[in-house]
Amino acid sequence: MNPPVLDFRNTNALWGSVLAETLVRCGVTHAVVSPGSRSTPLTMALARHPGIEAIPVLDERSAAFFALGLAKRTGRSVLLLCTSGTAGANYFPAVIEAHESRVPLLVITADRPPEMRDCASGQTIDQQKLFSGYTVAYHEFAVPEASLERLRYLRQTLAWAVGRTADGPVHLNAPFRDPLPPTPDASCATVEAVWPADFFAHLEPAAPVTSAVTFRQKATTARGLIVAGPASPGDPTAYVASVAALSRALGWPVLADALSPLRHGGVEVVTAYDAILRNEAAARDLTPRTVLCLEGWPTSKVLRSWLERSGAEVVLVAPGAANRDALHGRTRQLPGLPEHVVAEGAAVADDSYRQAWRRAEVAARGVIDAALTAGGPWFEPQVAWLLARHLPPDTPVFVASSMPVRDLEYVWPATARRHRIYFNRGANGIDGTLSTALGVAHGGAPAVLLTGDLALLHDANGFLTAPRLRGSLTVVLINNAGGGIFEHLPVAQFDPPFETYWATPQQVDFASLCAAHRVEHSVVADAADFIACLAAPARPGVRVLEVRTNRKHDAAARKALFAAAAKAVAP
Numbered sequence: 001m002n003p004p005v006l007d008f009r010n011t012n013a014l015w016g017s018v019l020a021e022t023l024v025r026c027g028v029t030h031a032v033v034s035p036g037s038r039s040t041p042l043t044m045a046l047a048r049h050p051g052i053e054a055i056p057v058l059d060e061r062s063a064a065f066f067a068l069g070l071a072k073r074t075g076r077s078v079l080l081l082c083t084s085g086t087a088g089a090n091y092f093p094a095v096i097e098a099h100e101s102r103v104p105l106l107v108i109t110a111d112r113p114p115e116m117r118d119c120a121s122g123q124t125i126d127q128q129k130l131f132s133g134y135t136v137a138y139h140e141f142a143v144p145e146a147s148l149e150r151l152r153y154l155r156q157t158l159a160w161a162v163g164r165t166a167d168g169p170v171h172l173n174a175p176f177r178d179p180l181p182p183t184p185d186a187s188c189a190t191v192e193a194v195w196p197a198d199f200f201a202h203l204e205p206a207a208p209v210t211s212a213v214t215f216r217q218k219a220t221t222a223r224g225l226i227v228a229g230p231a232s233p234g235d236p237t238a239y240v241a242s243v244a245a246l247s248r249a250l251g252w253p254v255l256a257d258a259l260s261p262l263r264h265g266g267v268e269v270v271t272a273y274d275a276i277l278r279n280e281a282a283a284r285d286l287t288p289r290t291v292l293c294l295e296g297w298p299t300s301k302v303l304r305s306w307l308e309r310s311g312a313e314v315v316l317v318a319p320g321a322a323n324r325d326a327l328h329g330r331t332r333q334l335p336g337l338p339e340h341v342v343a344e345g346a347a348v349a350d351d352s353y354r355q356a357w358r359r360a361e362v363a364a365r366g367v368i369d370a371a372l373t374a375g376g377p378w379f380e381p382q383v384a385w386l387l388a389r390h391l392p393p394d395t396p397v398f399v400a401s402s403m404p405v406r407d408l409e410y411v412w413p414a415t416a417r418r419h420r421i422y423f424n425r426g427a428n429g430i431d432g433t434l435s436t437a438l439g440v441a442h443g444g445a446p447a448v449l450l451t452g453d454l455a456l457l458h459d460a461n462g463f464l465t466a467p468r469l470r471g472s473l474t475v476v477l478i479n480n481a482g483g484g485i486f487e488h489l490p491v492a493q494f495d496p497p498f499e500t501y502w503a504t505p506q507q508v509d510f511a512s513l514c515a516a517h518r519v520e521h522s523v524v525a526d527a528a529d530f531i532a533c534l535a536a537p538a539r540p541g542v543r544v545l546e547v548r549t550n551r552k553h554d555a556a557a558r559k560a561l562f563a564a565a566a567k568a569v570a571p
Helices: 011-025 040-048 060-074 085-101 148-167 189-193 236-250 280-285 301-310 352-373 380-390 403-411 433-441 453-458 460-468 484-488 498-503 510-516 527-535 551-568
Strands: 030-033 053-056 078-082 105-111 137-140 170-175 213-215 224-228 254-256 290-294 313-318 331-335 341-343 396-399 420-423 447-452 472-479 520-523 541-548
Touching (some): 011 040, 011 148, 040 078, 060 420, 060 433, 085 105, 105 148, 213 331, 380 403, 380 527, 380 551, 396 433, 403 447, 433 460, 433 472, 447 453, 453 460, 460 541, 527 541
Parallel strands (some): 078 105, 213 341, 224 290, 313 331, 472 541
């Protein structure tokens, strides 16, 4: 381990440098910093420490989602730092998402000291437990003091906080008195003279928990089903191998969400279940007795409704002890990681149930693939389908909520291309889409963002971070001039006021928006042009590929495709 980087110029400088050094020793390698005055001691320390990359992001909401994306990609705790006042409030949407998705985020809000609160002092709000119930832990630091006793307290509290981020976001509130810059004084002379050489020696990154989860519940039933929901394991390859082995051990078919690594790992899974279950006879004949659900429920509302009606006994495997049974059924929860599930008992001898699902999959997928292969005007699901076939293997893909994530589930086939899919599905919001994707792309492989126009506009300030990107991000923008997902709701038949209040039409010139941010932009003419764009070598920075579609035409075409695929399924 390198010698510690400490700054003894004044009390705040020492406090900040001990904080930065502790974080590095605990495995934190990235900090996202929002500009501000009260956070100066911490920003200075982070900027000068060689073991941590401190990334300045102007807009606090964008900064928080950028940090979220970084944490998703690296699997490590990422520090998020801002000044006092409303700055931290802008972190709230990303903190909520981190909490719901168990993303390791360490949030530090700098603050005024206690004597400057509740007295109309500028840029001061009540920051105590600012994020309410959306953090797994909270602590307010003491005001900095130049003493070994207080610095040991700072060190241990930080180490504890980093460890707690394994379960989700942690909030630390950090009050500072002036002077905020590292103006030299004599306050730290005594501490420097007696500084222990082994002050940081015991600190090290926490090791991941790998304990096995044993599934004993009716492991030999002939009508068992594994449902693999959205998941972002640290090792997708190991995850796929583990769940595939579990499927073989039980003799059960696997229904895999498009946000599960199982869709992309080259193993046999059912992907067209949303279409299959729209066939009433097939849905009835395929009813399971036992369901083993991994991580969470898939995006498909059709699947969730079918499971709710089935009366099947459900065993849900998910980390933590929080209630994750959105169906409120006969559910037993096994706390743990899905990749660590092992089965007791022999596989079922009767393979007919698995084969019935296989036949239905082949029939439905044949209709879906044939429809998306056909020429003609752009059809929104075709964009996701082409990405699955033409993106280079191992490409990270961030998919926006609303219609893009649903199209992914509807049409993305099972492949062996090992695409790593990222998403914000904890709270299912569209905020922070671009910023999160930039965080995923930063320092990693060339990445792709699949987004609709409203989701991109909701986070247009994310383009401010583009010059800071160390990597490459291709934004595939489906521009249907509004909210396409609302075309599938019952309220769509009531117009007015549907078009104004739900569809929210927009007329933004995305070429001009990109030009203002010096971001490369092009309109994709057709499928062949799109394939050629995807095949072009990735260049550093951000580029936008705009696909223009008609949302009303596409809504009708989706419904027709679902009906045709369901009709093709013979029970």
